Amino acid sequence: MNEPTPPARAGIDALLPPDMALACEAAGSAKAGRDLLTLFVLGLLAGAFIALGAIFMTVVLTGAGDLPWGVARLLGGLVFSLGLILVIVGGAELFTGDSLMIVACAGRRITIAALLRAWLxxxxxxxxxxAGTAALVYLSGHYGLAGGALGKTALAIAAGKAALPTVELFFLAVLCNVLVCLAVWMSFGARSVTDKVLVIVPPIAAFVAAGFEHSIANLYFLPYALAIKAWAPPEFWSAIGQTAAAYPALTLGASVHNVAVATIGNLIGGSLMVGAVYWFVYLRRRPGR
Structure with a gap:
């Protein structure tokens, strides 16, 4: 995610974990030093990139009901990984991945205030x-593809998320960002675009297939489905043989609750269970500390 030039390679293939930790720390310091407008625009790009992955996933899952459940989930996860690939390779700032900035804070390269400012x-x-991408996709009428089946898939995905109990949602979010941050962490050791893609795809496919909760992805899934439920024309509902009443759990309040709880869980999973652990293992005993 816009990493600076990494330290010297520990081998001909990739950085070893101790040097990955240094690269992660340097990247966190660089992110915190950016001006607010740059951070915001890079954040906007990342939100849109993750939404593109979510769109791809929705398309692939539409009509996949005849596949074994796990196979369909795997396919959805594989294509969703497009989102983080665009973030890492294209250059953007994703809140969940930026949980790893805790490494720079723990190493006293940035202040707590600078960390919180960047996160916000x-x-x-x-x-x-x-959310902006969700609005654009809704206005495009994309939900009407495949005789409305695509919109029905989007509604089903979002309704399932909105119905999650708080405790389950929290831990699903913790687990999600452990995998997301492991993907970002491993990308610090990559020496080429191909390497980065190869280390990103498995963890991201795993979290999607497992049903874990990603707060930023949900900022696409939930607004998009809410828009369909509220404003899709009667022709759409006739095509799918349902009404908006078929999705009682999908409300604005439930969506806000989902994103809020998932955000907290994501932050804890990424910063404490990945970033802080790797700082403790590789950086806490550096000379001069």
Whole structure:
């Protein structure tokens, strides 16, 4: 995610984990030093990129009901990984991945205030990018594809998320960002675009297939489905043989609750269970500390 030039390679293939930790720390310091507008725009891009992955996933899952459940989930996860690939390779700032900035804070390269400032601005940018993309996709009439089946899939995905109990949602979010941050962490050791893609896809496919909860992805899934439920024309509902009443759990309040709880869980999973652990293992005993 816009990493600076990494430290010297520990081998001909990739960085070893201790040097990955240094690269992660340097990246966190660089992110915190950016101006607010740059952070916001990079955050907006990341929100849009994750939304593109979510669109791809929705398309692939539409009509996949005849496949074994796990196979369909795997396919959805594989294509959703497009989102983080665009973030890492294209250059953007994703709140969930930026949980790893805790490494720079723990190493005293940035202050707590700078860390919180960066997280907040990136998060706001992610909201704008993901929700803005949801609005564009709704206005395009994309939900009407395949005789409305695509919109029905989008509604089903979002309704399932909106119905999650708080405790389950929290831990699903913790687990999600462990995998997301492991993907970002491993990308610090990559030496080429191909390497980065190869290390990103498995963890991202795993979290989607497992049904874990990603707050920024949900900022696309939930607004998009809410728009369909509220404003899709009668022709759409006739085509899918349902009415909006078939999705009682899908409400604005439930959607806000989902994103809020998932955000907290994502932050804890990424910063404490990945970033802080790797800082403790590789950086806490550096000379001069």
């Amino acid at each position: 601005v990136v998060y706001l940018g992610n909201i704008a990018g993901a």
